[in-house]
Amino acid sequence: MSVIRKCLFPAAGYGTRFLPATKAMPKEMLPIVTKPLIQYGVEEAMEAGITNMAIVTGRGKRALEDHFDISYELEHQIQGSDKENLLSETRDIMERCTFSYTRQVEMKGLGHAILVGGSLIGNEPFAVILADDYCVTEGDGVLTQMVKLYEQHQCSIVAIEEVPHDETYKYGVIEGAEESEGVYRLSNMVEKPAPEDAPSNLAIIGRYILTPDIFEIIQNTPPGKNGEMQITDALLAQAKEGRVIGYRFQGQRFDCGSVAGYIDATNFTYQKSGA
Numbered sequence: 001m002s003v004i005r006k007c008l009f010p011a012a013g014y015g016t017r018f019l020p021a022t023k024a025m026p027k028e029m030l031p032i033v034t035k036p037l038i039q040y041g042v043e044e045a046m047e048a049g050i051t052n053m054a055i056v057t058g059r060g061k062r063a064l065e066d067h068f069d070i071s072y073e074l075e076h077q078i079q080g081s082d083k084e085n086l087l088s089e090t091r092d093i094m095e096r097c098t099f100s101y102t103r104q105v106e107m108k109g110l111g112h113a114i115l116v117g118g119s120l121i122g123n124e125p126f127a128v129i130l131a132d133d134y135c136v137t138e139g140d141g142v143l144t145q146m147v148k149l150y151e152q153h154q155c156s157i158v159a160i161e162e163v164p165h166d167e168t169y170k171y172g173v174i175e176g177a178e179e180s181e182g183v184y185r186l187s188n189m190v191e192k193p194a195p196e197d198a199p200s201n202l203a204i205i206g207r208y209i210l211t212p213d214i215f216e217i218i219q220n221t222p223p224g225k226n227g228e229m230q231i232t233d234a235l236l237a238q239a240k241e242g243r244v245i246g247y248r249f250q251g252q253r254f255d256c257g258s259v260a261g262y263i264d265a266t267n268f269t270y271q272k273s274g275a
């Protein structure tokens with residue numbers, strides 16, 4: 001069993017960039033070809049040895065819970081037909097994992113969403129996946145790579161990648177010393193800096209492993225960018241003590257929080273499937 005047993009999925013956001021598609025449907029249910037984004041995230045967590053999925057939802061997100069549940073009528077309908085195997089991966093997930101849910105009642109930022117999810121995590125290190133960062137790898141999944149690193153370092157880890165300098169305003173941006181190939185000991189982190197204020201062009205993407213002291217730190221961190229509770233600011237407190245690693249992961253990431261990134265991800269995955 002993995003040292004990391006639980007994965008938190010903040011999934012309460014409105015997904016306004018995808019309106020009207022996300023008017024009555026969570027953005028995490030948008031499919032890449034035929035599989036919803038949240039399922040790719042859950043599969044990545046499972047590959048890393050995690051079976052306890054903790055999802056922070058909000059109003060209008062019931063489809064997420066229904067997705068990881070039995071649909072008797074539908075399954076009865078397709079039983080024995082060639083469609084049955086289309087649900088086999090989802091059934092496998094349901095057999096091997098447990099799902100727990102809590103609601104974020106107010107949208108006060110990613111740090112707040114993680115704090116709300118704390119009741120599902122308790123006092124142990126845990127992973128966080130932002131499902132709209134869709135990651136494709138040749139070998140190990142991104143979270144598997146990070147869990148291996150956690151086993152060596154036992155501190156918080158953020159996945160990072162190089163982004164164009166003029167796009168730093170979209171991300172948490174890091175500064176640190178490269179200790180070994182792709183592994184940085186972080187000294188500074190800034191949430192969504194303008195290019196001229198960015199300490200580097202290494203951006204945090206939606207994969208984290210966090211030590212549980214982060215919950216208390218979030219509570220003691222004042223609101224940051226856009227008046228929201230930022231996980232980047234809370235992590236900075238750990239970074240100042242040398243307790244955060246930035247990991248330049250192996251693989252490719254698509255920003256499915258944007259329409260262009262979502263279309264790229266869809267085209268890439270469709271072509272790869274050879275369908």
Ligand code: G1P
Nearest residue numbers: 110133170171172204205206232
């Ligand atoms: C969040 C984080 C940001 C990170 C990004 C990765 O921002 O606040 O630090 O770089 O996720 O996707 P959001 O995309 O929710 O605005």
